[in-house]
Amino acid sequence: MPELDRRDFLKLVGVGAGGAAAAGCSDHVEKLIPYVVQPEVITPGMPVFYASTCRECPAACGLHVRTREGRPIKLEGNPDHPVNRGALCGRGQASIGRTYHPDRFRKPQRRGAAGALEDVSWKEATAALAAKIAERPGGTWVLGGATGPSLSDLIDRFVGAVGAGGRLVYEPLSHDALREASRAVFGAAGLPIFDLSGADYVVDLGADCFETWLSPIEHQRQVLEARDLASAEGRAARMVYVGPRLSMTAGNADEWLPAKAGSEGLVALALANVALARRQAAGQPVGGDAGLLAALLAPYTPEKVAEPTGVDAAALRRVGEQLALAKRPVALPPGPGLASSRAVAASAAALILDAVLGAVGRSVGLPPETPATPEPANLAALEALVAAMNAGRVSVLLIHDSNPVYSLPPQLGFRDALAKVGLVVAFASGPDETTELAGLVLPDHTPLESWGDASSRPGVRGVVQPTIRPLFDTQAFGDVLLDTARAMGDAVGAKLPQGSFRGVVEASWGGSFDAVLARGGSFAPAPLRGGAVQAGAAKLAFRVPELVGEGEHALYAPPSPLLYDGRGAALPWLQETPDPVTKISWQSWLELSHASAEALGVEAGDVVAIETPAGRAEAIAFPRGGIRDDVVALAVGQGHSVGLYASHQNDGRPGEARGASAIALLPSVRDEAGGRAWLVSKARITRTGGHARLALMQKSDNKRGRQLGDAVALAALEGDAHASGHAGPHEVRRPFAAAADATDGSAYRWGMTIDVDKCTGCSACTIACSIENNIPTVGEEQVVRSRLMSWLRIERWIGDGTQELRAGRPPYDDHEQLGRIDVRNSPMLCQQCGAAPCEPVCPVLATYHAPEGLNGMIYNRCIGTRYCSNNCPYKVRRFNWFDYAIHNWPDPMPLMLNPDVTVRCQGVMEKCTFCVQRIDLARQTAKNEGRPIADGEVTPACAQTCPSHAIVFGNLRDEGSAAVRTAEAGGVRAYHALHTLNTRPSISYLARVIRDPSSRIDEDGGHAEAGHHANAMTPSQEGTA
Amino acid sequence: MTPPPPEAVAAMIRPAPRRPDSRINRDILSVMEGASLGYWVLLASAVLMVHVAGAIWIYQVYEGLGIAGYVHPVFWGVYIVTFVFWVGIAHAGTLISAILYLFRAKWRNAINRSAEAMTVFAVLTAAQFLGIHVGRIWKSYFILPYPNQRALWVNFKSPLLWDTFAISTYATISAVFLYIGMIPDLAIARDRAVGWRKVLYGALALGWQGTSRHWKAHTRSVLHLSGLATPLVLSVHSVVSWDFAMALVPGWHTTIFGPYFVAGAIFSGFAMVLTMMIPVRRIFGLEEYITDYHLENMSRFLLLTSIIVGYAYASEYFMAWYSGVEAEQTSFWMRAFGPYWISTWIMILCNAVFPQILWFKRVRTHVPTLFVLSVLVNVGMWFERYVIIITGLSREYNPSTWGIYTPSWYELGILAGSFAFFSMFFLVFLKLFPVIAIAEMKELAIHEKAHRQGGAH
Amino acid sequence: MRSTRPRRRLLLATLGVAVASGIALGVAGLWGEGAVAAEPLVATSVCEAHALKARKAEDPSLEIEIPPNFDMPWPTRAACLSHEAALDPNTPGPVQPIPFSHKHHAGLYGVDCQYCHSGTDRSPAAGVPAVETCMGCHSLFPPSYDELSGIRTLKEYWERKQSIPWIQIHRLPEYVQFRHNRHLEAGVDCQACHGAVQDMDKVHLVPDTHWWPWLLPTQKLEMGWCINCHRQNGASQDCLTCHY
């Protein structure tokens, strides 16, 4: 690829200590390897940033890739990108690991006679492929995940050029039902666009919009900005969650209606029914022919719906009325996990509710007439393909950007059908279940190595540009297509663009490509398209779905917030980060209610068997209060049998599946329109008698009334918050003046303000921290012993907890209750105490109080007495029990280490220091420019990536700094963790605000709190509880 | 008259018939002679076990501390427990030889030598655990305030550094004490030994002749050493207790830890003396020197200290309850009924309950019972430290990190090794040095004799 | 090393010739009549030519002969000498893959350190010049310079597009975060830590010991040595300045 020469410099060279692969206590940099040609943009030792786009999920967030000496070392959100505005989720943060993954294919490979893969050259590989296609062009099919417009376009042209049989876009979480529902309700097929900004009443009908649904980061930001306490609207804003399980998203809502799984549609209709009446009475528009709607909704009064949904009619009526009175209400349709055989109707119901609420065109936009990329194939289309394969009508199958063997329901028979395909070609950068069965493996670049683009929505298109020269002998899928076409002769080659795929990408942008590269794409979101409910909507049959199989529990398989549809399983950070709800990592567990658990006689940790018509699997039982008795939940994502981290390979047992795959348990069932349904089966749960030690990082959600994760009732705030928008006359309830805890001369005292009310628990900060600070992952066995290394963890508390004591050895402590939400997600990291208990006890001065108030940790001085950790009440210090740096970073992973942070060796304590390397960098620039460090100039990795801006970092000695202002704006919400211990922490937390769900809305839309929330306590009361 | 010439005088003198050597000498020195097969088997197995433990330790240094059972947040485990245990054992010796010496409790003479020896060996054993416990033994010299090129010193505010000083001082002083006290006996041995032993004792006895000058200086320095050692004994275990009392861990942060630990130390120390001396006096037939009277006195001490310890337990729980501090209450409740309830009840029974039978003279004088009881007390005292350290850490201020620690086999191996290490030294000591302070026994014997004869006039 | 052997042989050969001719002369004189004309010393390389010219300058009686292709200014005498010096294994410091003489470049020609080690003023890391930087000048040099093995090696690396594996002399452990740019900003000159590089044909660690009062002496690039300088110049003594 001649064009790539411009980027020749992106080669792997460490300069001096640049390659900080050596462990912190050994120094093994002996040679200085200079560049051959030093690119003008690179100064060894200085970071270079490139704008690109994240390809982990269809949301396609913008990236800023930080590179050092031509190696990407950290991904951060692109502040210009309208979708993520500088934030990035955990999956995006971890995706940097794909490029340095030890599993990666080093060369193209062909399956030899013996069935083993053997290396081939690209030349012969493409030649062989071309020949095979030429045999029977019509028998050639392309199956692959959602791609950027230009690649998608190229694939279509390739299909056309070679006269292939066809192409299917395949996304496991394809939202088929929603696309169909949009057609049925508005007559426009495709994914509607949900813009929640300013929404003051969100009804999430099981969408889990903060986790995996459509555009999670965007939704988090929009909802949490909308409910910002600074404004009256913010205080008025409410969120209601409807669904069978207290998910991460549900935990952030104000009210939870635990409806029967699959009955969300009926709930939506009932709400619409109430709202319609109310709005008509008030003479407000109802987004469609009122008569039609009235007729459609008439049968679904709350009273009628109460029984099938299991939701109290009064609650439905109340929410319906609140919706009707809200200024910008919006309802979100059920997510993929709840897509049943009646999913289209259910999603349609949600859209109808939106229409009734007048949200269409305001918060909900109809899909564009001409989608940038083709719609994904639904289950029916996939079945057709499988049939064709079985019939031997498919001679060549090109599989890219997807792992169908894992993610398609086994009942579909895709796996067996593959055997009947002449040549299966897998384009993947690493091994997975599909490449295992491929005859030809043509390793693809990772997104960090390749050119491309991605379109989040009309008008928003991000560019993907390489930030490192390909580590191995891989090629971009697009280029392989071009080469293959050319190998098939000029006739075919002529039909495709000349040059390389980069040329294709560049050509697809009008104007200056460099400007595009600099900005990261073109960001001009098209306005939302409005529309009215069509008559066709009435034809839908709204019913509670009937499930196949027997057993008293419905099997609910929600996408995992971290592993998504399973593609995250290969990344150790996503495996190891505790699940935001259960705090379990590396394993797969079956959530069931305490009642069900007692009925089955199982306790947490017992291994249970799950049987459905589709198959049988074993998982670890995890009883919890936050799930309906008639449902069991098994998250999608685990159960891979291939891959270093995805499977149990790292235990020396290659190919043994890690955990259970929910997909393998789901029968292949279509919804009304042939879409893929997930909530389809009942499950019979039986105990196997086996027991497993849970890799559970938080064994109790009971804070025992201690000052961690406080909450305040909105009612208690009202007067005070009205008085002041921001820094008002009232002074912050600040137990200690942490600002004082630095040397007198110092201009800075670094500190943080963390808004527990904004923390959704998504854990993006945890992963960002691990990657920024070279924190190793330790693996399942170590996590079982709570030896997780992460410096930053999200504590999840339920209510204020009780002080009850359980004798013996409680497996874990759970205070969730069905239908009740009081979840406080409170990030816990080193508090950089002013009177730090850890400091005086260290015999060798390895930890001490730095002049700028940081609690310094000097790794190379530490001898590992571990006294500091014993004396730390927050328990935020981590110890290197083994030489993780050597054992847990197989090649080429060391290349992604941050050269600015020492790699710790065995026997050394480590902890958070507010990303002191970033502080130092900022100080250098400030010094060179002869000015003090400005506010916002330093941002630790956690604060930088937080989608909801819950973490604000700054200088406590600067009264104007964002951190101080936020703390003061917090008013009585401000508190210090465990402040009774007088550790003088530099982190101020802002208590979670409990918004009473039963608060009435009077005509002018203002909220008046009805009564004091049962659970509400002011922090001051709480400290002494 | 002119006096007769000296040779005449010399002629007049008829040397009296030689009397046999002192019986005390013979009895006590005979312990050092010859060794039975059983002795060699014991010694061999001890040495073997020490090597096994050494191998485990080397493996741990190579592989990482992770092979031990540590769990976040329980970062101190069996190693520190055992360290405190051995430091405790080390207390009886100096207490007996120093404090009882100052109180002129003559009955101590029978046991002080062995007790002092045990002190030295126990401190040696304990000191090792500081090294075994740290994460980077190869960097542990950082803890010494030696003049270094880094221009960086150490943190004298850290209890661990107090430990370093206290333990090393204690080791030095008790070793000195043991040796100084032994010089006259070495001379006795020298005068009777042959071969290499004569050379050895000759060198160690420093040419002692028991002249008035020697004795005067000797008694005086022993007196002063006792004076110095007495506060030292009390301080050492207080310092060790401050490792915990200075921390803010619930269950550690208590003011009574100083006296509480010292009492516990003396308690376990006496128990260990009994455990070692009862078999010794039986095997080597020293009943005449270590009489039931001595055993009874020691068991009186056991009883006293057991009551103190029991009182400490009680007051800890009372304070936790009465203070109204929820974290403290939880921590102590967890001790008694939480995951570690077994260890706690072992501790309470062995240390506070069982010893109460010593109220009965029958028990105090019934040697087998005493032996069993002393062993139980040792077990109990080990568990006391286990309970304090482990339960304290496993139930701390932040419930999200509560974790449960269980020792790994490696740790238990090293624990066993420490006992082997200790007994190895003691066994060697038995055969190399007089196990009872001969000179002091004689002092008693001669006084008695002088009494019988009612003086010259 | 490899490249030096042929040159040695060359020199030996020349000496051999010289001695032989001397003896020949003597013998001729002995036999009296018809003295044979003295064999002149023949240069076989430019550097040798320089050497002979120098000797000639010392005693004019010396008969030398410089073939025209060796009778040219380049490589200069200085270049020849420093090249030699940089190859001498008996002086302190390792022999680098290329006998590069800092004395020649920085000392004699006074090339600014930053010219090659660019970015040192902007970046924590001191740049090691890319091969391109070397070629920037040396590609302009007359081909006669190729008789210097170092130049030849350099060009080989360049043609193979390979980087030169320099042996690192001044090395800090990985857990030390040193910032070149800050030290330059503070006006510390390179020599303070790297020694008088401009006087070294082969760069080596110049031993420098600071004697603390009450303390053990500290060697160059040891912690105490840095601290000493920081104390004298009132720079930060915060641990986090260098360790994180």
Next chain:
Amino acid sequence: MPTLLGVYERPDQVAEVATRLRARGYTDLETYSPAPFAEVDDAVDEKPSRVRVFTLIGGLTGVVTGYAMTIWMANDWPIMLGGKPFSSIPPYTIIGFELTILFGGLLTVLGLFLVGGLPSLHRDKAYSPRFSAEEFGVAVRCQDRDVSEVDALLRGHGAEEVSLVEA
């Protein structure tokens, strides 16, 4: 000069004879006893031992060193720790105390050696293993002419045996 050695059984006899001898001016005498007996030692020399001086000096050096070292080191490179003062006396008292004991103890030993004249390679002619059994000895050096008187004195206090160990 001749040396006479009297052997006794009881310390009180030794004490008496020693006092008597010194009273008669025979000050050059030495006693050998198997165990410490204050009366015997005082009979030979009533002055208290000077060992205590050593102990005192040791203790004082110890405490001074302890405080000086800790305070100087803490201020030589002042490093903030949990907001505690650099020269905080309470913790340093512990170091001071330990060093007092350590130095005191070591100097006491030194005192024992210097005052007690240990170690000594010299072996008295009069000394014999019987004195490390249960017998006492008194060795007197006297002029030839006093031999008989001394002999008489020694026997007079119930010496089991008197012998001339040196003519």
